[in-house]
Amino acid sequence: MNDTLELPPSLWAATAEPAPPTASLSESVRCDVAIVGAGFCGLRSAIELARAGVSTCVVDSGQIGWGASGRNGGQVNPMGHEAPAVVAKRWGVNEDHEQVRRYTAFTTSAADALFDLVREWQIECDAEQNGWIRGLHSTAAERDFEQLFAGWQAHGAALRMLDRDELEKLSGTRGYQKGWLAAGGGSVQPMSYVRGLARVALESGARIFPESRVTKLKQEGGVWKLSTHRGDITADTVLLCTNGYTDKLFPGLRETIVPVISVQSATPPLSQAQVEEILPQRQTFADTRRVIFYFRKTADNRLVFGSAGSDGNYPGNADRQRIIRGLRTVYPQFPELDIEYLWGGQIAVTLDHLPHVHELDSGLITGLGCNGRGVAMATAMGAQLASWVLNRSPSDLAIPVTPLRKIPLHRFHRMGVRTAVWWQERQDNREAAQ
Ligand SMILES: Cc1cc2nc3c(=O)[nH]c(=O)nc-3n(C[C@H](O)[C@H](O)[C@H](O)COP(=O)(O)OP(=O)(O)OC[C@H]3O[C@@H](n4cnc5c(N)ncnc54)[C@H](O)[C@@H]3O)c2cc1C
Numbered sequence: 001m002n003d004t005l006e007l008p009p010s011l012w013a014a015t016a017e018p019a020p021p022t023a024s025l026s027e028s029v030r031c032d033v034a035i036v037g038a039g040f041c042g043l044r045s046a047i048e049l050a051r052a053g054v055s056t057c058v059v060d061s062g063q064i065g066w067g068a069s070g071r072n073g074g075q076v077n078p079m080g081h082e083a084p085a086v087v088a089k090r091w092g093v094n095e096d097h098e099q100v101r102r103y104t105a106f107t108t109s110a111a112d113a114l115f116d117l118v119r120e121w122q123i124e125c126d127a128e129q130n131g132w133i134r135g136l137h138s139t140a141a142e143r144d145f146e147q148l149f150a151g152w153q154a155h156g157a158a159l160r161m162l163d164r165d166e167l168e169k170l171s172g173t174r175g176y177q178k179g180w181l182a183a184g185g186g187s188v189q190p191m192s193y194v195r196g197l198a199r200v201a202l203e204s205g206a207r208i209f210p211e212s213r214v215t216k217l218k219q220e221g222g223v224w225k226l227s228t229h230r231g232d233i234t235a236d237t238v239l240l241c242t243n244g245y246t247d248k249l250f251p252g253l254r255e256t257i258v259p260v261i262s263v264q265s266a267t268p269p270l271s272q273a274q275v276e277e278i279l280p281q282r283q284t285f286a287d288t289r290r291v292i293f294y295f296r297k298t299a300d301n302r303l304v305f306g307s308a309g310s311d312g313n314y315p316g317n318a319d320r321q322r323i324i325r326g327l328r329t330v331y332p333q334f335p336e337l338d339i340e341y342l343w344g345g346q347i348a349v350t351l352d353h354l355p356h357v358h359e360l361d362s363g364l365i366t367g368l369g370c371n372g373r374g375v376a377m378a379t380a381m382g383a384q385l386a387s388w389v390l391n392r393s394p395s396d397l398a399i400p401v402t403p404l405r406k407i408p409l410h411r412f413h414r415m416g417v418r419t420a421v422w423w424q425e426r427q428d429n430r431e432a433a434q
Pocket of ligand 1: 039040060062070071072076077213214241242246347373374
């Protein structure tokens with residue numbers, strides 16, 4: 001990997017609020033806490049720590065938001081991937097166990113918490129909390145869809161079922177049997193949001209060093225030393241907030257997640273007819289396909305549409321064609337919908353589809369595995385990691401601290417994901433046609 005990394009050619013990079021002034025690391029520095037990763041998670045931790053008077057440095061290989069935080073769909077989701085009963089089973093406890101309750105409260109409040117922060121810190125990022133729609137694409141997916149709805153509703157998520165007609169009215173598509181509306185969901189311009197967090201972190205007293213890849217991490221005499229090409233950081237505590245971009249810095253961590261590529265596109269600004277028919281009340285939308293279609297409108301009324309992909313920086317023709325097929329499937333009445341921007345990024349997927357928190361060594365902690373839901377969740381995870389450092393204890397965390405568990409045959413993940421996407425896409429199409 002290069003030490004300097006360009007931003008991908010995204011709509012977000014082209015239209016974001018300017019980044020606050022920062023410079024790469026050019027000398028050795030000392031701080032209490034060093035954070036690797038200037039995305040939502042790292043910067044949110046930095047804000048909490050710096051505000052509590054802890055001297056904090058954030059370092060990233062690329063610019064602020066270079067990772068998933070500056071590339072995502074900007075959908076702010078108020079619930080997790082798995083139903084609470086499934087979460088409980090994975091953790092080996094009952095559904096009303098305190099740990100499950102803490103996790104579901106953390107998840108259902110994460111979207112509200114994000115919009116509160118945006119208001120409180122006056123972050124200019126086109127934030128809109130108009131709700132999130134989930135559309136059911138096939139009868140085969142109905143059982144899971146119903147279980148998720150009932151499970152999260154019982155744990156406090158504000159959800160409402162939508163029949164086909166109401167779903168069509170709210171989305172402009174007839175491609176779904178029914179859906180639900182999660183009132184707490186919404187959207188942001190993610191690059192502006194992450195740059196806003198960076199601005200608040202700097203104002204709170206944190207230091208941020210972009211374009212400074214950490215190449216080595218070792219403990220020496222009770223402190224941690226992080227090496228970059230042009231200087232070292234010495235810190236008592238280190239947070240690894242590297243999620244889907246986790247590299248080999250800590251042995252075995254990369255093998256606990258699969259970096260799955262997701263591709264995003266943006267149309268040119270929509271016509272008046274399209275604006276009126278597509279998501280007229282400006283909710284965000286994600287469907288139940290295994291190879292998901294998810295979309296939303298932007299402040300300037302473009303449609304941002306995403307799905308799986310194969311290149312996390314410069315998607316190729318196959319990725320473009322999948323997006324075009326998605327647009328034609330969801331909005332067949334607008335065959336003229338076209339792509340002006342196309343980019344991609346890496347999502348950190350875990351085998352249990354839950355986020356993980358680990359204590360890798362004394363004073364070395366990490367939280368990762370947001371499974372494509374990290375706009376709200378990685379922001380909330382950052383606050384969790386900071387509270388662990390400040391309270392010197394992980395006992396109140398919403399996510400249990402677990403040992404590292406490497407994914408078997410991880411080195412074949414690229415081939416595995418490609419094969420899975422190929423197979424799942426065929427399944428989705430077959431089921432949708434039934
Ligand atoms: C295309 C795409 C679409 C998505 N859409 C959505 C969505 O609509 N809604 C949603 O909720 N979530 C979405 N997600 C997921 C969401 O973006 C992530 O969960 C979230 O941004 C993770 O934030 P983070 O701060 O944990 O990690 P990141 O933002 O990925 O930051 C990690 C950083 O670590 C840095 N790093 C890694 N190793 C080193 C090193 N050795 N030295 C220095 N720096 C290092 C990287 O450069 C990177 O910038 C999407 C993700 C992608 C890729």
